[in-house]
Amino acid sequence: MPWGSLTRVSEDLFGNISPVAEPTSGGSLADADHANLPLAVRMRPRSIDEIVGQQHLLAAGSPLRRLAEGTGAMSVFLWGPPGVGKTTIAAVVSHQTGRRFVEISAVTSGVKEVRAHLEAAKRELARGVSTVLFVDEVHRFNKAQQDVLLPAVENRLVTLIAATTENPSFSVISPLLSRSLVLTLRPLTDDDLNTLVDRALADPRGLRERYQLDTPARQAMLSMAGGDARRVLTYLEEAARSADAKGTTVIDLETVEQSVDRAAVRYDADGDQHYDVTSAFIKSVRGSDVDAALHWLARMIEAGEDPRFIARRLVILASEDIGMAAPAVLQTCVAAAQAVQLIGMPEARLNLAQATIAAATAPKSNAVIKAIDAAIADVRAGRIGDVPPHLRDAHYSSAGEYGHGVGYRYAHDYPHGVAAQQYLPDELVGTRYYEPTQHGNEAQIAERLVLIRGLLAPEA
Numbered sequence: 222m223p224w225g226s227l228t229r230v231s232e233d234l235f236g237n238i239s240p241v242a243e244p245t246s247g248g249s250l251a252d253a254d255h256a257n258l259p260l261a262v263r264m265r266p267r268s269i270d271e272i273v274g275q276q277h278l279l280a281a282g283s284p285l286r287r288l289a290e291g292t293g294a295m296s297v298f299l300w301g302p303p304g305v306g307k308t309t310i311a312a313v314v315s316h317q318t319g320r321r322f323v324e325i326s327a328v329t330s331g332v333k334e335v336r337a338h339l340e341a342a343k344r345e346l347a348r349g350v351s352t353v354l355f356v357d358e359v360h361r362f363n364k365a366q367q368d369v370l371l372p373a374v375e376n377r378l379v380t381l382i383a384a385t386t387e388n389p390s391f392s393v394i395s396p397l398l399s400r401s402l403v404l405t406l407r408p409l410t411d412d413d414l415n416t417l418v419d420r421a422l423a424d425p426r427g428l429r430e431r432y433q434l435d436t437p438a439r440q441a442m443l444s445m446a447g448g449d450a451r452r453v454l455t456y457l458e459e460a461a462r463s464a465d466a467k468g469t470t471v472i473d474l475e476t477v478e479q480s481v482d483r484a485a486v487r488y489d490a491d492g493d494q495h496y497d498v499t500s501a502f503i504k505s506v507r508g509s510d511v512d513a514a515l516h517w518l519a520r521m522i523e524a525g526e527d528p529r530f531i532a533r534r535l536v537i538l539a540s541e542d543i544g545m546a547a548p549a550v551l552q553t554c555v556a557a558a559q560a561v562q563l564i565g566m567p568e569a570r571l572n573l574a575q576a577t578i579a580a581a582t583a584p585k586s587n588a589v590i591k592a593i594d595a596a597i598a599d600v601r602a603g604r605i606g607d608v609p610p611h612l613r614d615a616h617y618s619s620a621g622e623y624g625h626g627v628g629y630r631y632a633h634d635y636p637h638g639v640a641a642q643q644y645l646p647d648e649l650v651g652t653r654y655y656e657p658t659q660h661g662n663e664a665q666i667a668e669r670l671v672l673i674r675g676l677l678a679p680e681a
Contacts, residue, residue, distance in 0.1 A: 260458035261451045263426045264417070269313050272306060273450070274413040278404050285404060288380070289314045296374045296381035298359070298389045298398070301406025302565060304449030307384035311355040314382065321345055321352045323379075327361040335369050342379045352379045359383035360392035367394045374400050386565045408448025408527060415443070417450055421457055432461050437474040445481065447525020447566075456481055498524075503534060507542045511581035518577050528566055528573060532558035535576045543580060544589035546661035553579045584661025592655040599649065606646025639676040 266272045269279060269289040278285045284295060299307040312322065323338050342352035356362070356370075373379050374397060381401065385392060389403050409417075421427035422434060438460065446453035459480035460472045467476070502517035521531055536558055539551040557576035561569045599605075615626025630640035645652060657663040657670060 259455065260421055260427060261454040264421050264424065264454060265309050266306075266313055268317060269310075272310065272313065273416050274409040275306060275310075275406055278406070284402055285310065285314075289317050296377075296379075296401040297383070298393065298401055298403045299382065299384045299406055300386075300389055300403055302386060302408055302448065304446075304451040305406045305409055306450065307406060308355070308357060311353065311382040311384065314353060314380075320380070321350050322355065323352055324355045324357070327356055327358045327366070330356075330366075332366055332369055335366060339369070339373045339378060342373070346378060354379040354381050356381065356383040358385065360385040360387040360389075364394055367397050371397050371400075388562050391563060409450055410448070411443050414446055414448070414450065414453045415439070418442070418453060418457060421454055428457075428461055432464060432470050432472050434460075434472045435474070438472050438477045441474055441477050444524050448527070449525075499534065502531075503538060506535075506538055506577060506581045507585065509581055509585065511578055514577050514581045515574065518573060522566075522570055522573070528561045528569055529558070531573055532561045532576070535573070535580060538580055541590045542585055542587060543583050544586045544663070545657065545666055546586035546588075546663045547583035548662060550576075550579050550583045584663075586658045586660050586663050588655060588657050588663065595654045599652070604648055606648040609643050609646065611642065612644065637672075637676060639673055641677050644677075 269286060272279060280286065284297065288295065288297065299310060301307060308324075311324075314320075316322070321342075323342070325334065325338060338354060342354065345352055354373075359367075362370075370381060371394075374381050383393075383401075389398055418434065418439065422432060423430050434457070442453050442456045442460070445456065456477065457472075460477045463476045463480040464470060464472050498517055498520050502514060502521065505513035505517055518531070522528070532554070535554040536551070539554040543550045554576045557569075557572040560572035564572070610624045611627060611629040613623075613625040615629070628642075630642050632638050632640040634640070643650060655670075657667040659667060
């Protein structure tokens with residue numbers, strides 16, 4: 222099936238619906254073979270074997286490969302960040318199997334248009350032609366729009382391939398999700414992007430070996446692309462145009478900087494700069510310098526660092542360096558991590574910034590990590606001991622015969638809800654792991670802990 226014959230349907234003034242072939246431009250999938258189209262469109266893979274990255278989804282026998290080979294008909298949700306190949310995969314699946322391909326966007330399509338596409342798919346199926354329905358940004362469909370898709374997916378009237386940058390568990394109705402597979406696409410690695418750049422430089426559909434790309438320029442583009450194939454090819458195309466304007470065929474760092482209208486951030490996501498900048502970020506938050514923390518956060522964002530990595534570091538820091546001194550900071554950081562998944566960049570930069578500010582300005586304590594690491598060290602050193610008999614499970618009938626649970630004191634029966642009895646193994650009686658600081662909320666915990674430990678002390 223030629224690229225130019227990708228099918229849509231149209232409705233005339235009398236309500237008659239018929240398939241039409243639509244030439245496309247810009248970010249569309251059809252007619253991706255003439256020089257006026259963006260480089261990223263011209264370089265779209267034509268077969269599943271040309272797809273770069275996502276090898277975890279393309280192995281022999283995988284659902285996606287079986288779908289592309291026409292041996293599977295399961296509807297799928299492709300979940301991943303922008304520029305990792307969701308639309309491309311859908312088009313390749315249709316192209317390789319010779320199926321009719323219909324592309325709609327959840328941003329511009331309503332229930333009426335969706336119904337029209339499904340009716341057309343039903344008529345085509347009666348003629349022996351199956352349809353792949355690609356829904357871009359499916360998370361923008363409301364419940365009523367998603368409900369319209371449900372019967373068609375359940376009866377396999379269409380093979381639905383839906384793309385989303387948001388977690389389908391939160392954005393897609395459960396009945397539709399349960400009838401489909403969710404495939405998670407990963408950001409492209411620098412090796413993946415390098416492959417795409419090399420292909421675009423050499424391919425007749427691309428830049429036809431007309432340009433030389435030097436190493437600093439290449440590294441700058443990869444860093445700024447942040448795992449986004451469309452972005453790196455857009456940078457390359459604009460840099461080539463800038464080189465043309467200068468009358469040269471060499472694309473250097475200065476040309477890249479000028480073409481993308483910003484300085485190339487010197488940051489290698491896999492090298493020393495990655496670790497150095499991350500370290501500076503964490504140490505600035507730990508040191509309570511909120512302005513430095515925001516600077517390093519901005520460096521990571523602009524360099525294309527995976528926002529999920531930043532969010533994970535903040536969640537860890539919230540317990541490691543703040544802990545019970547300001548326990549609400551952990552909630553803020555976890556919420557920011559969830560927002561990164563639900564919203565994506567660039568909007569999620571606000572959530573990351575809020576979490577960074579909350580963590581940097583909070584009182585600090587490392588008592589949590591010291592406590593758990595000390596406890597783990599004792600366990601690893603063999604200081605474990607037996608469970609005291611009165612603490613053992615006493616829910617089975619013969620437990621009392623072994624003394625299990627005998628003498629156990631139920632905490633709620635005692636003043637302050639604290640029952641004095643031995644809780645640690647014999648070998649560890651008197652051991653203390655958690656020692657709160659006098660910072661923030663931990664100062665109050667420290668006062669309460671003195672009272673608790675006093676109540677827990679053996680009676681004279």
